[in-house]
Amino acid sequence: MALATASIPEVEHIGDYQIHTWAARTRERRRIEFQYLSAKDLEHSLNDYINNFPAEFHQSEQARLIFEALIADASDNEPHAPAIEIFDNNIGLETTPPWEFVYTNELWYGEDVPPPDIKNLKSCGCIGKCDPRSRTCACVKRQQTFLKPFAQDEQIPCTWEGANFLYDKKGKLQFHGYPIFECNEFCGCDDDCPNRVVQHGRECIVSINNTPDKGWGVFAGPKKIPKGTFVGIYSGELLTEKEADERGKFYNKFGRTYLFYIDFFYLEDEPEHFVVDAYHAGNFTRFLNHSCDPNCALEACYINEANMRKPLLAIFTTCDVEPYEELCFSYYGAPDEDEEDKPAPKTASGDAVYAICRCGSKRCRGQMF
Numbered sequence: 001m002a003l004a005t006a007s008i009p010e011v012e013h014i015g016d017y018q019i020h021t022w023a024a025r026t027r028e029r030r031r032i033e034f035q036y037l038s039a040k041d042l043e044h045s046l047n048d049y050i051n052n053f054p055a056e057f058h059q060s061e062q063a064r065l066i067f068e069a070l071i072a073d074a075s076d077n078e079p080h081a082p083a084i085e086i087f088d089n090n091i092g093l094e095t096t097p098p099w100e101f102v103y104t105n106e107l108w109y110g111e112d113v114p115p116p117d118i119k120n121l122k123s124c125g126c127i128g129k130c131d132p133r134s135r136t137c138a139c140v141k142r143q144q145t146f147l148k149p150f151a152q153d154e155q156i157p158c159t160w161e162g163a164n165f166l167y168d169k170k171g172k173l174q175f176h177g178y179p180i181f182e183c184n185e186f187c188g189c190d191d192d193c194p195n196r197v198v199q200h201g202r203e204c205i206v207s208i209n210n211t212p213d214k215g216w217g218v219f220a221g222p223k224k225i226p227k228g229t230f231v232g233i234y235s236g237e238l239l240t241e242k243e244a245d246e247r248g249k250f251y252n253k254f255g256r257t258y259l260f261y262i263d264f265f266y267l268e269d270e271p272e273h274f275v276v277d278a279y280h281a282g283n284f285t286r287f288l289n290h291s292c293d294p295n296c297a298l299e300a301c302y303i304n305e306a307n308m309r310k311p312l313l314a315i316f317t318t319c320d321v322e323p324y325e326e327l328c329f330s331y332y333g334a335p336d337e338d339e340e341d342k343p344a345p346k347t348a349s350g351d352a353v354y355a356i357c358r359c360g361s362k363r364c365r366g367q368m369f
């Protein structure tokens with residue numbers, strides 16, 4: 001997300017010489033309204049145009065190539081992301097998923113959703129790469145403050161390789177279920193700081209494949225995807241709960257929902273939650289199917305946002321994923337090892353309609369929504 005053009009930063013002096021310091025520059029940039037995308041600006045005309053094509057087009061190789069090209073075109077914010085291929089596996093009549101959504105890796109703000117809060121965003125003044133063991137880095141402190149109670153409870157070891165960041169040296173996520181605070185637009189550290197992973201985008205190979213009994217799904221490519229690898233942002237429209245509940249009633253009628261309620265455990269006491277809807281806009285992650293024994297999880301990740309209720313939903317692998325294996329997450333939230341009961345649904349609204357689960361795992365609950 002780009003910033004509006006900055007005006008000339010405050011000027012400081014050394015003797016008679018004017019200097020522009022990083023601190024002065026970031027102070028100035030924070031005063032400028034941070035640009036964000038508005039859902040009402042989503043451009044559906046191409047989808048409408050293509051949806052009017054005759055059935056033969058939707059069954060053609062050409063349709064698949066155009067769909068793949070649209071994905072590539074919308075992925076320029078992920079410079080290292082390998083191209084996504086679509087395999088229909090001769091299932092069904094169409095060579096692509098329905099052209100019902102705008103492909104995007106971003107969040108598009110719906111009505112009544114406040115803009116990103118950058119005024120209260122903590123940023124470090126580190127030079128070069130942040131040191132995860134630093135006692136002065138503001139980003140280390142922010143992550144440490146949140147994790148400390150869990151380290152004291154021995155839920156997470158307090159001396160792991162990445163020290164106070166959740167990433168190890170290779171950028172793999174060490175622990176699941178805790179919010180990630182990455183370095184942001186206003187930090188002084190370099191782009192290759194170890195605390196910048198999600199913001200660099202996907203690096204693993206994935207494809208969108210049709211399945212015999214779950215519709216379209218997301219699969220690993222020819223290479224194994226190691227545990228803790230960032231896969232993608234669950235992108236789409238960012239909505240208020242009220243708007244999402246309304247939409248949910250409609251989605252439940254046709255038995256397919258793309259709503260994800262942002263209600264992580266530390267947000268439970270919040271009176272209202274925001275929701276990501278990937279139905280009208282989203283990326284390949286909207287095709288991730290549910291599994292009762294998942295190999296991926298959605299984690300809250302904060303970058304250019306100080307409002308705890310509005311993290312990015314970052315998907316990471318929770319174990320090594322074999323070549324060509326399907327990537328899935330649990331629509332019920334992270335499985336709790338101590339809990340026999342089913343945890344509360346995370347992606348469905350209150351009146352969700354339950355359906356038969358076809359995840360095929362030994363731990364299958366038999367139903368999903």
Ligand SMILES: C[S@@+](CC[C@H](N)C(=O)[O-])C[C@H]1O[C@@H](n2cnc3c(N)ncnc32)[C@H](O)[C@@H]1O
Pocket residue numbers: 213214215216217255256257258286287288289290291356357358359368369
């Ligand atoms: C977020 S979408 C996932 C992508 C979807 N397969 C598609 O083709 O668009 C959720 C829908 O996928 C299907 N689905 C996902 N996981 C499933 C599972 N384990 N068993 C059966 N159907 C599943 C259900 O229709 C569900 O409502």
